[in-house]
Amino acid sequence: MAASTTTVFIVLLSIFCVFVGSGLRCSAESCTGSGGGDDSKCAGATDGDGAATECGCGAATNRQTADDTAAADASSVPPPASAADDLYTTYPRTNRMVRIEGGTFTMGTDAPHFPQDGEGPARRVTVDAFYVDAYETSNAEFARFVAATRHATDAETFGDSFVLEALISERVKSDITQAVAAAPWWLPVKGADWRHPEGPDSDVRGRMDHPAVHLSWRDAESYCAWAGKRLPTEAEWEMACRGGRESRLYPWGNAFMPRGEHRANTWQGEFPQHDSGEDGHAGTAPVAAYPTNAYGLHNVVGNVWEWTADWWTTRHAAAPASNPRGPATGSDRVKKGGSYMCTREYCFRYRCAARSQNTPDSSAGNLGVRCAADALPDYLAQSAAARDEL
Ligand SMILES: [Ca+2]
Ligand SMILES: [Ca+2]
DSSP states (O other), rough: TTTHHHHHHHHHHHHHHHHHHHHOOOOTTTTTSTSOGGGGGGGEEEEETOOOOOOSSSSSGOOOOOTTHHHHTTOOOOOOOHHHHGGGGSSSSOOOEEEEEOOOEEEEEEEOOOOOGGGOOOOOEEEEEEEEEEEBHHHHHHHHHHHHHHOHHHHHHEEEEEHHHHHHHHHHTTOOOOOTTOOOOEEEEHHHHHTTTSSOOOOOOOOOTOOOOOOOOOHHHHHHHHHTBBOOOHHHHHHHHTTTOOOSSTBBSSSSSSGGGSSSSOOOOHHHTTTOOTSSSSSOOOOSSOOOOTTTSSSSSSSSEEEEEEOOOOOSSSSOOOOOOOOSSOOOOEEEEEEETTOOTTTTOOOOTTTTTETOOOOOOTTTTTOOOOSSSSSHHHHHHHHHHH
């Protein structure tokens, strides 16, 4: 791993920043590291209650690209052979899309839990009609893309990706430098990629209906384009998340567990040591798990973070906007929805207004994609028509 030394330094720097800077408790998702070189995020960030919680989110898993530009261009490198290619055909397709009628909704919130993330202000946003995947992209769907295109993901090309320490085998951990092995959350693991979510001694057998992870923004964009789709804008994603409900925390309302039932895959237990899986799933869940929101979307919040098309900014105009697309340029892309690693205490980002960011070539074991489209791709329109005739 060409950037291993740099990555080790960044991880250690983030740990130092967290513990020395303000005594904050940080998690894999909440501790930014200074992957983007912005240490200011680490100082005294608080949630809306004033409780110390955060120093940004997600950037701890930013890939350091300075030394890896050449590797990133190695698009001709074929992915390693894997039994995964032979497994996807046995799984039901989960590439169905849902039409979201155009309209105006309230994007963001005036009661942000993480003001530093740019969750506010609440603003009226109008979005044209669009289609969005009912599911996060599964391993089975991503395997079809790879089989058709031989796409090599950034994680495969760079040779590593970030994995939660608690999910890594002792054997793989023993190969990681001692200094990084001491970090209690993300570790850069050689050989971790979508086929090997927890490292080279893991695979996706039995999990082809789970979301594909370790996808960079560039991988996500390529996958959606291959499928005749595109990435959603952040505004589209958030409108889809809210399911027609105004100013609610979650896709289903304001109560996290209505009638005592879990509606999303988050983390229970002591983070980051033990995921008890009280919500039915420790780690990722099948993309069809949990009830849908009113628009028919599964796992919009929780399970895996989902890339959007927008460049990252924390500054938003309060004025009404029509089909906003974010800044014209930037260094990071917006991701939405939180993941199976989120807890109320550490990374309360499984809310529609919550947001985070990574550089476009970064990947991690909780980062996937859900595509959108202006119009239903022909092959999906035809399959929908065929179903109607049955
Ligand atoms: Ca869970
Ligand atoms: Ca999700």
